[in-house]
Amino acid sequence: MTMIKNPIIRGFNPDPSIIRVEDDYYVVTSTFEWFPGYQIHHSKDLVHWQLINRPLDRVSQLDMAGIPDSCGVWAPCLTHYEGVFYLLYTNVRRFDSPWKDTPNYVVTATDINGPWSEPVYLNSSGFDSSFFHDDDGKTWLVNMIVDHRHDKFFGGIVLQQYCKDTNKLVGDVEYIFEGTERGRTEGPHLYKRNGYYYLLTAEGGTGYEHCMTLARSRTITGPYEVHPENPIISALEQPSAYLQRTGHGDIVETQNGDWYAVFLTGRPLTERGNCITGRETAIEKMEWRDDDWLYLACGGRQARCKVEAPNLPEHAFPELAERLDFDDETIDINFQAPRIPMTADWVNLAQRPGFMRLYGRESLSSCFNQSLVARRVQAHHIETATCVEFEPDNFQQMAGLTCYYNTYYFHYLYIHGDDLGGDKSKKFLNLISVDRVDYDHPLAEPIDITGAERVYLKADFDGAQLQYFYALKQGEWIKVGPVLDGSRLSDEHASNFTHRFHAAFTGAFVGMACQDLSGQGIHADFDWFEYREF
Template identity: 35%
Template sequence: MSGATRTAVNPVVRGFAPDPSVIRVGEWYYLATSSFEWFPTIPLYRSRDLADWEPAGAVDSAAPGRSLLGVPDSGGIWAPALSHSDGVFWVVYSIVRSLGTRHFDLETYLCTAADAGGPWSEPVRLPGHGFDPSLLHHEGRHYLLNLQNDSRVGGRRFDGVVLTELDVPSAGGVPDVGRVQAGPTRLLLQRDELVEGPKITVKDGWFYLLLAEGGTGVEHGVLVARSRSLTGPYEVDDVPLLTSRDDPAVPLQKAGHGELVQAPSGEWYLTHLASRPLQTPAGPRNTLGRETAVQRVVWANGWPRLAQGGWHPATEVEVPDVGERVSAGARRNDRTDAPAGLDVVPAWPWSTLREPPGDWLDTVARPGWVRLRGRMSAESLWQQSLLARRLTEHQAEVEVTVEAEPRTFTQSAGLVLWYNTASYYQLHVTWAEPEGEPQAGQQWAGDRGRRVLVLVHGHPEGARVLATVDLADGPVRIRAQIEGAAARLGSVGSDGLWAQVGPDVDVSELSDDFGPSLRFTGAFAGISVVDLVDGAFTADFSGWVLR
C-alpha cells in the first residue's frame, strides 16, 4: 500500500452490528447493519478511513407504520443492503415475521433518501423470494438480487440466488421508486451448500458475486463466484475469501457475510461480520453478538484475496490515513455514556424494542430524570417499556438510580441485562406480600405489603426468582458488574457500600449460542418498567452509567 497508513482495530463497530453493507460516496464510507426487532431500524454509520466510525442516523421509516410489534425474537429487519445511484441512497431489506418454520413469512422493501441522514422515504414493497436482498445499479439499470426460499414441503430453505430487473421511472431526474415495476426473475446460482447474502461488484469486465456461506454461526464464510455476464453462468472460486471455521483459535470467529468497497486511492476492502467469543464450560459463547470488521483485499489472477494471505480475518488492518477522521467523541461508537441524567430525548445509540419511543417515555416532566410508564412484561413480543444500550466489551459496569413506589406485584421498575424475551436478568423494585406470607394474588393490598428488590432470571425453560431483598423508602442505586461470562447485580446504599443481590449470574446465556432457538442479536443493558393492570404506573431514572 502506498501513502500514509494507520491501523484499524477489529471489530471496527463493536457490539451487536451484524450483516454489514458498505458503500463509498465521495470521501465518506457508509455502513448499514441489521436491526432485527430493535429500533432505531437499520442503524447507519459513516467513516472517512474505515477505521473510525460514527453514527450517521438510521432508516427510521423502514418498518411500515413504525411498528414491529409481534415479530419473534431475532425476527424483524434482516440484512439491509446499501447502494447509491442517480444521486440517491437506496436500501433494500426484508422483514422476517416467522422463525423456525419452512415459511419465513417475509416482506422485502426499498427505501431511498437524498442524504444518508434522511429523511428516508416510506417503504416500497418489492418481490421477496427470500431474505438478504441487495441492489446492483449497472449501466443505468437496476437489479434486485435475492436468496430463493423453496417453502414447499420437502423444499430447500436456501435454494440459490435469483435476479430480478426493476423498472424504476424517473421524475425530474430523480428515481420515482413509488412506481417501481419488477420484471421476470431468473436463477443465477444454486449450490448444495448453504449460501445467502448475495452482493455483486463489477470490476474489469467481471461480475463478482459475493456469497455468505455456511450459515451465520461458526461455519460462516465468504465465497466468491464470477462471470463475464450478469446473468451467468458463474464460476465459483475454489477457496473461500474469508472464514474462521477451520481454526477455533482465530480471535474473530463466525467471520462471513461480506461486501467489497474500493478506496479513493484504489485499494480494495471487505467489510464482514465476526464475533469475539467467551470461552465457557459450555463452549464458546458470543455475548456481544456479531460485530462489524474490515479486511484489506488484493487481486490475484482475477480473484479477490485477503492481503495478509489465507482466509482468516485479521484483528489489525492497515488503512489509508486520510488525516481528518470522525467527530470528536464519536470514535468507534463505543463506551459513550448518556448525557447527565438522561435529560434529552433518547436517540441512537439508545434502543427500544419493536417500536420507537412513544408516550410511555417522558424526558420533560422531571428535569434530570427520564420517566417511563410501565406496560407489558419482559416476555412480551408487544409493548415493552424498555430503553437499552448495546454492550460493546466483555467487561462493563452499569449503574442507574431508580425512584419507584409500586403498590402491587404487577408493577415493577429497574435494571435489565437483556438478550431477548427468553434470556435476561431483571433487577426490579416491586411489591411483595409481608414476609412469611405466600403469594396469594393480593395485588390490591399494597398497604399490607413491602417494597422489595427482586432478581429474576429469564430462561427458555421458564423464569425463576434468584433473590428477594427488602428495600427502604426512597431512590435506590442499582448496579451490574460484568466480568466475562459472570455478572454481579445489586444495589448501592446511602453509605456508598455495594450489596450484591443473589448469586453471580451467567451472562454467557445472553448470547447467540445459548438456548434451543435461532438467535441473531446481542446483549444489552437497560432500564424498564412494567404495569400489567392498567399501564399507568411510572418510575423515574437518573444517573445512568455504562463504562
C-alpha cells in the same frame, strides 16, 4: 503505519453493507427486532466510526409489533446512485416454520441522515435483498430464495430488474446461482469489474462454519464460476483465532484504489464458545490479483485483529460519555427499544426534566408493548448502573435494571410492591433470571427497601460472570444474589434447543425497564444511566 483494530463496529452489528460517497464511508447493519431499524455508521478513514442514524424510524416504514425474537429487519443493502441513497430491507414476520414470511422493501433519501421515504414493496421470495446499479443504467434486485420443500430452505440466488421510474420489478425472475458445497447460500451482492460480474455471497450459516464466497460471470445472469480458493474469508480452520464466525459482508474501493471487505464476525468468550457481544462488524484489506479474482491481501482466509489502514487523513470522533444524565431533549442514539417506537406516551424526558420517565406496561417476555430502553453490550467486561425513583403499589408493578438478550433470556434486578391488598408503603428489591422456560428467583426472600426514595442498581457483566449490586446511598454497593450466567445472553445459548429453525441472531443489551401488569400505567423515574467498558 496506522492500523485498524477489529471489530470496527463492536457489539451486535451484523450483516454490514458498505458504500463510499466521495470521501465518506457508510456502513449499515442489521437490528432485527430492535427499533428504530438499522444502524448507519460513518467514517472518513475506515479506522474511526460513529453511529449517525437509524433510518427506519416510523411504523409506516417498519411495523414489528408482535414479531418473534430475531425476526424483523434482516441484512440490509445500502447503495448510492445518481445522488440518491437506496436502502433495501426485509421485515421478517415468521421464521420458525417451513415457510418464511420475508417481504422486501426499499426506501430512498438524498441525504444519508434522511428523511427516508415511505417504503416501496419489492417481493417476498426470500431475504437479504440488494441492488446492483449496472453501468448501462439498469438496476437489478438480487436476493436469496426460500425453498420450503423438504426442509431445503436455502434455494439459491435470483435476479430481477427494477424500474426506477415506476418503482416496480419488471421482467422475468432469473435463477443465477445455486451456491457451493458450503451450503446455506445467502447475503448476495453484485459488482462489476474488468468485464466480469462478481457475486459475493455468505455461506455456511451464521455460526462457526460461516464464510464469504465469491463467484463470477461474463454475463449478469450467469453461469457463475466459483473462486478457485473458495471461500475467500473463513475462520473454520482456525478455532482459536480471535475473530470467529467471519462471513456475510460487502466490499468497497477507496479513493486511492485500495479495496476492503467488511463482514460480520464474533468474539467468543471461550474457544468456539458463546458470544455475548453478538455478531459484530470487522474489516480486512483485499487485493485483486492477475487472475481477476479477489483475495485477502495478507493471504489465506483468516481475518486479523489489526489491519493496515488506507492512506487517508485521520478523522477521529469524540469519545462517548460513560454517564447520561438525561438533560437532553432527545433520547441518546445508543438506546433502542424492542419492536416499537420510543414515543412520549411511555418513555419521556420532558415530564420531569433531568430524568427518563418510563410508564409501566407489559412484561419483559412480551412481543408487543414493553417499556424497555436498552443499549448494546460492546465489550466482554462492562459495568452498567442507574438510579431509580419508583413507588409501586403492589407486586405487579416493577422497575429496574436488566441484562437482556430477548424475551426468553434475561436477568432482571427490580423493585416491586407488596401483595395485593397489602401495605402500599412497602417496597422490595428482587431478582429474576429467565432461561427460556426456566424462571429462577435467586433470592430466598426479597430485600425490604421500604422508605428508600432513591435506589441505585448496578450490574458487573464480566463475560460469563454477572453480578448485581444495589445501594440506598450512592457508592455503598451491596451484592444482590449469586453470580449469574452472563453467557446465556448470546446467540449460541439461545439457539441451543430442539427446534431446528429457531432464530437467535442478536446480542446482549443492558437497560432500564418498567412493568405494570395491573394495567394502571404507573411510572418510574430514572435519574441517570452509566455504561463503562474495561
